[in-house]
Amino acid sequence: MLWPHDARMLFGDIESQAWQSVRSWKPEETGLSREAAAALTTADSLTRFLERHFAIQLEVRLHDQFIDHMSAEEARLLVCDSGASVLRRQVSLVYRGSVMFDAESVLPLSDLPADLMLELQEGRRPLGNLLLDRGLSLSRSDLSVVLLDVEGVNGGRWARRSVLRSMSGTRALVVEVFNPVLWQRVDDPARR
16 A cells, blocks of 8 residues: 555544553454454564464565654654654555555654664664664553544554654654454464
């Protein structure tokens, strides 16, 4: 899926969605399997979680990466000034030719190391793995989920957003929108 350059969060009107904190979210009321709920709510690296629990080895497909200005909602979540400069990165995570989920990361430029920016530009690895492999412990906060109520292809899909923080000060707002093929893979033990 290729995104236009002129939108902030590129999955539709995602900022106005009714995000629910995973602390108060009740997955048993959604019809999702226990496995799917675990994937949505993992506080660890999602790509490593999927690899470890479901043998899903994801590849990164980089669509775009550019300097932008953060929105008021992004600034609130990242505890930054609205309009501050950010690196915006849009990728798809692919398994055996199928897009499992799309992701957008928003990283404030003020605390983004130059060498990490270069690794991100290469577009080969997921953000969380890059940070972990650099020896940086991560914390994930503001983890929220939503069943998207938007027009177009992403309508009715599950999404999650969270803020990653490393000990070095690097922060990133990450939004992931999951394709139904991921849940088919996660829910079918024969496909593992």
